[in-house]
Amino acid sequence: MNKDALKDLLYKMADDQLILGHRNSEWIGLGPLLEEDIAFASMAQDKMGQSLALYRLLQELGEGEPDMVAFTRPANQFHNSQFVELPIGEYDFSLVRHFLFDTADYYRFEMLMASSYEPLQLLAKKLKGECRYHIMHADSWIKKLGNGSDESIERLQKSLDYSIPYALGIFEESKFENELILEYVFEGEIKLRERWIEHIDAVLSKTQLILPDLAKESPRFGGRYGEHTEHLQPLLDEMGEVIGSDPTADW
Amino acid sequence: MIKEILDPRFQRLDVFKAQHTAPTQALDQLPTYEVFVLLKEDGQYQHEGIVHAPDNEMAFIFAKEQYSRRMTCAGIWTIETPNIFVSDYSENKISIYDSVEASSSHGSENYKIFHMLKRGKQHKYAGTVKANNAEHALQVAKATFDISKPILNVWVAKSSDFYESTEEDKQIWNTLPEKTFREAIDYKGQAKIEEFLKNKKQ
Numbered sequence: 001m002n003k004d005a006l007k008d009l010l011y012k013m014a015d016d017q018l019i020l021g022h023r024n025s026e027w028i029g030l031g032p033l034l035e036e037d038i039a040f041a042s043m044a045q046d047k048m049g050q051s052l053a054l055y056r057l058l059q060e061l062g063e064g065e066p067d068m069v070a071f072t073r074p075a076n077q078f079h080n081s082q083f084v085e086l087p088i089g090e091y092d093f094s095l096v097r098h099f100l101f102d103t104a105d106y107y108r109f110e111m112l113m114a115s116s117y118e119p120l121q122l123l124a125k126k127l128k129g130e131c132r133y134h135i136m137h138a139d140s141w142i143k144k145l146g147n148g149s150d151e152s153i154e155r156l157q158k159s160l161d162y163s164i165p166y167a168l169g170i171f172e173e174s175k176f177e178n179e180l181i182l183e184y185v186f187e188g189e190i191k192l193r194e195r196w197i198e199h200i201d202a203v204l205s206k207t208q209l210i211l212p213d214l215a216k217e218s219p220r221f222g223g224r225y226g227e228h229t230e231h232l233q234p235l236l237d238e239m240g241e242v243i244g245s246d247p248t249a250d251w
Numbered sequence: 252m253i254k255e256i257l258d259p260r261f262q263r264l265d266v267f268k269a270q271h272t273a274p275t276q277a278l279d280q281l282p283t284y285e286v287f288v289l290l291k292e293d294g295q296y297q298h299e300g301i302v303h304a305p306d307n308e309m310a311f312i313f314a315k316e317q318y319s320r321r322m323t324c325a326g327i328w329t330i331e332t333p334n335i336f337v338s339d340y341s342e343n344k345i346s347i348y349d350s351v352e353a354s355s356s357h358g359s360e361n362y363k364i365f366h367m368l369k370r371g372k373q374h375k376y377a378g379t380v381k382a383n384n385a386e387h388a389l390q391v392a393k394a395t396f397d398i399s400k401p402i403l404n405v406w407v408a409k410s411s412d413f414y415e416s417t418e419e420d421k422q423i424w425n426t427l428p429e430k431t432f433r434e435a436i437d438y439k440g441q442a443k444i445e446e447f448l449k450n451k452k453q
Binding site: 026035038039042087126127128129130133137140141238250 | 422425426
């Protein structure tokens, strides 16, 4: 099995979870209603747990200790998609991102349940339930607000239009795409994208929202290769503030 | 007034510069839904609390995180609060069923029956009866269920008013078992404080 290909896959998944987990945790205490605050915070925490599990798989492959890997790399060594590093904005954007990202996440793990790399296959099976809840939560909100008031529909549509190029960036292919597919580690970003489109299209068709013509969009690529927006480094600085001032800090 | 907040989330928000807008009354309070949880596959559903939600499906979504985040769970039912018919309350050893006339003629609609056996304890699901209305359901329940112990209060609600989690939904409770990082106890805070204080004295 090609170890570099495997690491590349694990890094991009782990970094996506870590960064979006941190972003979404920024809503804690500020959510639109208490019940939603609890649910959204809890899902952000799920993402942190998922990133930890993935960094542990990387550690088994010879990479560094999870805390160091998570909190001490500079932005250009992160492989997350640009989508997850964008600021939380208003709740409509955070919800739309949750819907678009977590749908991709759900199907990625579902595909990985058949991975030839056993540790990842087992992890994918364990995470299925969590991810399932995440898309139930997202789908319910999108259907509710996508058929709600003029304001809710307009806000979601605006956030959807803004998000789509970034969301397509999730599916940026790895330079090891062929190896991963040929060794049955992962069926690949193109297959994942197909399943993602099918799901979001089915949900959006039950609302008054319109999915933009994906063929006309230019995806925001680069994240998987360390190219990021201006928003990532300040976030990493904030996340690494404690470990940066005292690497032995314990709490 | 707080002069400085270190939390970077709040610094970004500029909360103190924000114009405070008056709450929009009609939108500020969503209706309440009662949540019943099945902790184990072979147990019985019991009332756990309420959530505010825009509809029954969202109530279920919220209830899942609110009431089944840390424990095992095999199912959740939710129902809008006004859809529950509440019997009178009795005290001591007097059963509420003592003042109900038993009926063996069934109706056409399913009603779920919940019993409270002790003051301060949750209502537990006793079973479903076929009846014409809530009062009739009470009468049928008296003839159907084991009511040898005094029942202090009964909740009755139409089965069709509930949102019930499905067999397929069960996978959402099948999650990573290593969740200790979610628990305050895992951070061993007290031990660290004591160690800190000990070192400070020396």
